[in-house]
Amino acid sequence: MNTIKQKYILICFFFLMQAFGHAQNKAVTKESKIRPGYVLLSAGVNLSKFRDFATSPLFYSGSSIYGEVGYLKKDLKREVDFGASYSYGRNFSLVDNNYALSQIQTFYGYYSRLYVIPNWSDSSWNMKAGGMINLAGNYRYNPRLQNNGVGYEGVGNILASMKVERDLSRTKPKDKKLLFIKYHLNPRKMNLGIRLNVGVVNSSYRNGYVYADQSSVINDPKMFSGYQFHMFSGFRMSSAIDYTISLNNQNAVRFSYVWDAYKTGGELDQFEMASHVFKFTLLFKTN
Secondary structure (H helix, E strand, O other), X not given: OOHHHHHHHHHHHHHHHHHHHHHHHHHHXXXXXXXXXXXXXXEEEEEEEEEEOOOOOOOEEEEEEEEEEEEEEEOOOEEEEEEEEEEEEEEEEEEOOEEEEEEEEEEEEEEEEEEEOHHHOOOOEEEEEEEEEEEEEEEEEOHHHHHHOEEEEEEEEEEEEEEEEEEOXXXXXXXXXXXXXXXXXXXXXXXXXXXXXXXXEXXXXXXXXXXXXXXXXXXXXXXXXXXXXXXXXXXXXXXXXXXXXXXXOOOEEEEEEEEEEEEOOOOOOOEEEEEEEEEEEEEEEOO
């Protein structure tokens, strides 16, 4: 895709976001003062796979512990959330009994805004559209690569987003029986949400082919020596499935699965990464 087309896409996306914001501005001015807000605390596991063509064509797969903190302000008309996450673990590569290990730390920061699409929403289904800014950074250490053992990169994306939610609330009390055990279910608010994000502007800050440079040879290593920033280069897509259960104290719990995949631009030095995050979240109401 040439530069003119890329700029055209960015301009169209910008005006689309402005249109959503202007259309909803009058409707949400009063509601914004009473829109529920939540502090989010998440914990889980991140199953990831990556490949760095700058040093090796091998895939490294493994698991990491995952933690996230964020803030969400949401109602049926608008949704704003932002936060940061961190994961730490080890990924492995095994080819013909040759074993290699790479320690990996991953950092994410995000900001998102979604606005309702009235014609596609009703009392049971809620459809929203908008966008997200997502910044990612990786730090990797692989002793088998010796002088090229340390790798790090930064990836920044602006993504167009679409989200649909289904109200699964139990409106009436129910009495159930499991084998010989009877139990009672009170009314409870529940919903299922599915979100898709597609990268519109993809960028990266990364080294060239192989990591070692002359600064290491003269015993004056520079962390970002040889690094370059690439705009409108690469690809990113992500999705999320959330099942949220409201509690009697107005707080909530959430079970989520998040898939994220991206690659940087370039010819010989691309970096590719995919992750599957399973997390449990506590939502603490703030107003």
